[in-house]
Amino acid sequence: MQLNDALTILCICMFFLFSQTLPATAQKKPNQNPNVVIILADQWREQAIGYLGKEKVQTPHIDSFAKGSLTITQMVSNYPVCSPARAMLLTGTYPLKNKVYSNVNSASGPYGVELPADMICWSDILKAKGYSNGYIGKWHLDSPHKPFIPTSNNTEKLAWNEWTPFEKRHGFDYWYAYGTYDVHNHPMYWDTKAPRDSFHYVNQWGPEHEVDKALEFISNKKGLRKEGAPFSLVVSMNPPHSEYQTVPEKYYARYKNIPMDSLLTDPNIPPAGTPMGDDYRKDVKYYYANITGIDEQIGRLINGLKDHRLLDNTIVIITADHGNCLGKHDEVSKNNIYEESLRIPLIIYWKEKIKPGIDEQFLGSMPDLFPTLLELTGYKKAIPKSIDGQSYASYFLNRSGPMPAEQFIMGGVPSSNVKLNAGFRGIRTARYKLAYQKKGSTVEGFLFDLKNDPYELNNLYNRDHEQVKVLRPKLLQWLRKTNDSFVVNE
Structure with missing residues (x-):
């Protein structure tokens, strides 16, 4: 062997050995x-x-799926209405910062109620970090304007549905979405490149069709995302929102023969013969059928991630924008102080990273998901200092460390252009909930012991109650901090 050849072989061996001993970073x-x-x-x-x-x-x-996931049972939608909840989730801020004070429609549009184009969302940050982002389904954050889109929920009196301009999609490159539209068995969508007047309808149940599109995004056979780059995907399904009876028959069939009395065991369901009691009995099986349908579509989506070997390094979050009383407490659905309206699912999965289990103590809030998600994806330093939410990534990973001491709830937030004579504000802890509800010039106080009275049947409110004395100052401090003009008096 020549000397040069020997030296070459030696160098190759040394390089290989050295490369194996380098630190992982x-x-x-x-x-x-x-x-x-x-x-x-x-x-x-x-x-x-x-x-x-x-x-x-x-x-x-x-x-x-939940067996390997973390379930937070005390998660709330801090403003339990579609548009405000979605804005909090995307921006990590409460309505007084993100401008989504109420549901977005043509009545709220003149007051500037919609998500601003220059508002920073977590999706904007992930986009800047190289992520390929997709959004499928309901958006409901852009104000309808004339001429209104000719869909059935848009009338001259009140319009709900609107196209989202390209510059207002907040980093979502792939777009298959709509504003808001409740005909679930005949939904409509705009494609990524479709202009405002080029939406299309689909003869398929919305959640099923949306998961079909999500699986196309995941497989990337059509080049819908940047190959090799990490991705984020939001699949926003409208059910179990009303109209409940548009659910496919195969899901309703699972409940059709269940005795109604067996579904009426909670004491906060109004009696038969009352408007809300009758509505509850009319809708509850259909409501459950929609959830069972959603469940099947979630199963398809999870299996798609598994099939493409993506699940192991994918954070999966299952949640909702708000809850639904469905008639309980004589409330038709959401936007009220009760647990069925406020409490939403929060299931988080990340294989061998997120510690699984059912957590009944953590007090989750919508704005906290923005910074938590950015820290989990490795971009803690990119979290804007201006947001309201706090990151609890370390708690989700280890189930130890600091936890929120309370949650703040609200409804009917006034803007600088409009004054409201209705709404509520409140503070919720692991055991108690204090809330003030305004109707005209009257403000009524509510205090519930959620441990001993989980159905909220007994209002304990008294200005001199020990928990009112503890919680009211905290609520007032939060209102001052957030520049909220809501007046707590009674």
Whole structure:
């Protein structure tokens, strides 16, 4: 062997040996940032999940998936209405910062109620970090304007549905969405490149069709996302929002023969013969059927991630924008102080990273998901200092460390252009909930002991009650901090 050949072989061997002993951070690795999939359902109360055993609803796919996930049972929608909740989730801020003071429609449009184009969302940040982002389904954050889109929920008197301009999609490159539209068995969508007047209808149940599109995004056979880059995907399903009876028959069939009395065991359901009591009995089986349908679609989506070997490094979040009283407490659905309206599912999965289990103590709030998600994806330093939410990534990973001491709830937030004579503000702890509800010039106080009175049948409010003395100053401090003009008096 020639000397030069020997030296070459020696150099190759030394290089190989040295490369094996380099610290992990010094070696070039494939991208390790996790993918993100958020499944967002509309009007789904936390109590209506099978494995939690609170209501007789069938969710076998979620029940199975939850065994390896973290379930937060005390998660709330701090403003339990569609548009405000979605804005809090995307921006990490409360309505007085993100401008989504109420549901977005043509009545609120003149007051500037919509998500501003220059508002920073977590999706904007992930986009800047190289993520390929997709959004499928309901958006409901852009104000309708004339000429209104000719869909059935848009009239000259009140319009709800609107196209989202390209510059207002907040980093979502792939777009298959609509504003808001409740005909679930004949939904409509705009494609990524479709102009405002080029939406299309689909003869398929919305959640099923949306998961079909999500699986196309995941497989990437059509080049819908940047190959090799991490991705985020939001699948925003409208059911179990009304109209409940548009659910496919195969899901309703699972409940059709269940005795109604077995579904009426909660004491806060109004009696038959009352308007809300009759509505509850008319809708509850259909409501559960929609949730069972959502469950099946979630199962399809999870299996798609598995089939493409993406689940192991994907953070999956299953949640909702708000809950649904469905008639309980004489409330038709959401936007009230009760647990069925406020409490929403929060199931988080990240294989061998998120510690699984059912957590009944953590007090989750919508704005906290923004910073928590950014820290989990490796971008803690990119979290804007101006947001209201706090990151609890370390708690989700280890189930130890600081937790929120309370949650703040609200409804009917006034803007600088409009004054409201209705609404509510409140503070909720692991055991108690204090709330003030305004109707005209009257403000009524509510205090519930959620441990001893989980159905909120006994209002304990008294200005001299010990918990009122503890919680009221905290609520007042929060109102001052957030520049909220709501006046707490009674």
